[in-house]
Amino acid sequence: MQRQPLVIANWKMNGDRKLVTxxxxxxxxxxxxxxxxxxxxxxxxVLLEAWQQAxxxxxxxxxxxxxxEHSHGAHTGEHSCSLLAEAGASFVLLGHSERRQWYGDSExxxxxxxxxxxxxDNMTAVxxxxxSAEQRQQQQTFAVVAAQLAAALGQVARCEQLVIAYxxxxxxxxxxxxxxxxxxxxxxxxxxxxxxxxxxxxxxxRILYGGSVKADNAAALFAQTDIDGGLxxxxxxxxxxxxxxxxxxxxxxx
Ligand code: PGA
Numbered sequence: 001m002q003r004q005p006l007v008i009a010n011w012k013m014n015g016d017r018k019l020v021t022x023x024x025x026x027x028x029x030x031x032x033x034x035x036x037x038x039x040x041x042x043x044x045x046v047l048l049e050a051w052q053q054a055x056x057x058x059x060x061x062x063x064x065x066x067x068x069e070h071s072h073g074a075h076t077g078e079h080s081c082s083l084l085a086e087a088g089a090s091f092v093l094l095g096h097s098e099r100r101q102w103y104g105d106s107e108x109x110x111x112x113x114x115x116x117x118x119x120x121d122n123m124t125a126v127x128x129x130x131x132s133a134e135q136r137q138q139q140q141t142f143a144v145v146a147a148q149l150a151a152a153l154g155q156v157a158r159c160e161q162l163v164i165a166y167x168x169x170x171x172x173x174x175x176x177x178x179x180x181x182x183x184x185x186x187x188x189x190x191x192x193x194x195x196x197x198x199x200x201x202x203x204x205x206r207i208l209y210g211g212s213v214k215a216d217n218a219a220a221l222f223a224q225t226d227i228d229g230g231l232x233x234x235x236x237x238x239x240x241x242x243x244x245x246x247x248x249x250x251x252x253x254x
């Protein structure tokens with residue numbers, strides 16, 4: 001069994017229509033360098049339709065950065081899974097640390113969002129987990145990550161529409177990437193958790209690393225046994241960097 005390498009761009013609250021065009025052109029131009037890699041772009045939701053038009057003929061998937069935990073109704077400012085799907089999204093990031101920290105993504109809310117996404121046909125939930133610097137210092141990394149997995153996935157029976165992103169909070173946007181060994185150790189623990197919960201299907205779930213992945217450190221991270229690709233923030237806003245990261249992921253398939 002081989003897991004398809006996966007690279008996801010998380011634009012956060014950045015980018016514009018001009019960058020959609022530039023990035024889509026760069027990805028098209030270099031697509032032959034990473035034929036085995038699944039590439040997903042998660043722009044701000046208002047740019048999904050522009051992306052959908054820009055990559056109509058390309059093998060590029062689109063994702064949203066969050067979703068509401070309800071299917072529809074009086075939730076001003078929010079987006080449901082079906083609205084995001086209509087705008088072209090087939091992936092949704094869930095439980096990103098910025099949302100956990102600043103936008104009220106509690107464990108029960110994240111679990112409710114996971115079940116919304118899994119109930120939608122052809123949608124994949126990308127669950128983000130990771131510890132703070134203080135938790136790592138106190139050697140709580142495994143316990144924190146396991147608790148986040150249990151809270152979000154406790155009620156989930158199947159894992160075919162699931163991706164996990166390990167993103168240590170201290171590495172996000174700081175330039176302080178986890179070393180490949182540090183990341184692999186946590187990925188292996190996540191892999192074990194998934195196989196205990198889902199049986200052999202847990203071995204097929206892709207586990208991404210996120211946190212200051214750049215063109216020059218991607219290859220070493222992607223060389224690790226359980227690092228199936230990356231969730232890329234800052235470096236996904238520069239076409240040359242992002243293309244180089246996608247190309248680094250191609251080596252996993254050889
Ligand atoms: P970064 O962000 O690559 O800028 O560290 C990653 C993320 O938050 O998903």
